Amino acid sequence: MTNSKWLTIVIPALNEQEAIGGTIARCLEAREEISHQAGLDGVEIIVVSDGSTDRTAEIAQSFDDVTVIVFEKNRGYGAAIKEGWRRGCGNYVGFLDADGTCDPRFFAALCETAIAENADVTLGSRLGGDSQMPAIRRAGNRGFAFLMGLLCGRKVTDTASGMRVIRRDSLRHLYPLPDGLHFTPAMSARALMNSLRIIEIPMKYEERIGESKLSALWDGFRFLKAIGEGVLCYRPEKIFLTGFTICMLITLVLAAYPTEFYFQNHRLEEWMIYRFVVCQFLGSFGITLLLASALSNRMAEMSSRREDSVGFWSSFVASLFVGKPLVIIVGFLTLLGVGFLWPGLVEFISTGKITLHWSRLIAGAFTLFTVLQISIFVVLMKVVEIWSYEQSSLEKKNFELKRVERINLGEPSLQKDINISKSASHVLK
Known part of the structure; x- marks a missing residue:
């Protein structure tokens, strides 16, 4: 797999028994389309049950061709994604929320753009005209995008998009990333601050299945903190x-x-x-x-x-x-x-x-x-x-x-360099 192009899709899930089965099924169905359209050799799917107390892990384990990682205790949204990336072997890594809001087939467009444009980060923007995102979250995302653009000098419209594709060798420029839900705005800030190539593609966003884990006030504060830390790290x-x-x-x-x-x-x-x-x-x-x-x-x-x-x-x-x-x-x-x-x-x-x-x-x-x-x-x-x-x-x-x-210690390559250097010095003399 080292000389081929593979995509690792990580699905972090915390108590998503109502949506996880449908999300995995749609991912499995989309694999062939993603591979064909983006010119990939294959797609692997990894589900990370992040301390779920319902049937999330059980449902995920019922699917073939899916790797399931089970955290006994909740470690956080970002921690789940990073562990999935660590276990995966794709030279392109992505993630997808388990709540049914995003269409897995969209990975085809993300990967195709990432490869064609040599992008470090390619993300789906959820703020298009057909987005079903709640008004308060839409307003919050626009506010964070404005702030990030002001501080970074570059901007993205959706700083916390939950569907992205990243080139694996670009992760070294993005890490360390936080373990919580502020994982995504922190990634956006670090990518913009470190002048990585980041491309947005508008995508359809549907209403989530089940109860949201996002707290508008507390997670909004953590998003601001993540953006601030990203700016302090690079600029x-x-x-x-x-x-x-x-x-x-x-x-x-x-x-x-x-x-x-x-x-x-x-x-x-x-x-x-x-x-x-x-x-x-x-x-x-x-x-x-x-x-x-x-x-x-x-x-x-x-x-x-x-x-x-x-x-x-x-x-x-x-x-x-x-x-x-x-x-x-x-x-x-x-x-x-x-x-x-x-x-x-x-x-x-x-x-x-x-x-x-x-x-x-x-x-x-x-x-x-x-x-x-x-x-x-x-x-x-x-x-x-x-x-x-x-x-x-x-x-x-x-x-x-x-x-x-x-x-x-007699390392041949270094000894050879020394000998060459000595020979050159002798000739110059």
Whole structure:
């Protein structure tokens, strides 16, 4: 089976005695169509009873040509799928919910597209016009899709689709994945964040048979958590940049009227101090997020899990806080902050009193506090750089030690490389 194309279909099932028999029967009937249309050599079906307390396992075991794995205790939706993939031998792996909502014949289109388009993940989108998904779940899926698109810069319409095909050798870019129902949005986030090729195909979605295991509130929270963890794993700077953008937009809205009023009347009203304080808070918090994006971007670059280049804005922000740009920014903000506060300092030294307007005090405090933030950031960035250098040196040293050890043990291939290297050195001399 190693040189052929096989599909492993995993059906995770928890107390699905009403639907599991029909789902398995439809999968068995669809095998020939899937293989013929997608050019596969075969399809294997694995059912995982995830701690079912009804007749789910018994019904599944009554079918021939089906492998049944029985968990004595519930381990979770994702755990069931991963165990099925581990036991299976297909070079394409997929899964299908056991509740009768998806048509197994659709695997033919998924596999055909996966092979033709060389896709890492191919999924069926349940949000088409003929979908029978409940309105609240449809709204939730659209909300998660919008959030993921905002954070990832790429999007899928159905982040939690329960029918997918994945190329087996792409799993190394997706793991680790959670064991619970948030397995699917976590996979979507990791695929998008790691720039894997993911393709959606609209599919028909029918009403489920039996009672749903999904909790709109609790599982919705876990979906959000899974998306957040996926972003933090590959593109942590995205979250900080999004927060910075929100802070700056709110600050601009709040500061618009006082700014216009000042240019028209050359003064500020006393009540505007509240807007200034809020703008100072949001501005300081926004700068913190901006610096955190640059720092986390550098830390993520050190990870072996991030294989492609960063986005334009991420690299642009990171480049602002190094070398000459950093000196220019710190110098400008320092002069600006001192300029705001200087008249008050001179007045205090001369008369012992301060009549400086509160707006200059707030603006000066903000700019000088920003200088302190950047200074701390520079120190932290230096710590990360030192740690990165030490880590890479240690890894290189360990690699060389293992290489020498293997040479001393007499591994032919390595000894041959050494001999070739010595010969080349001799010729050069």
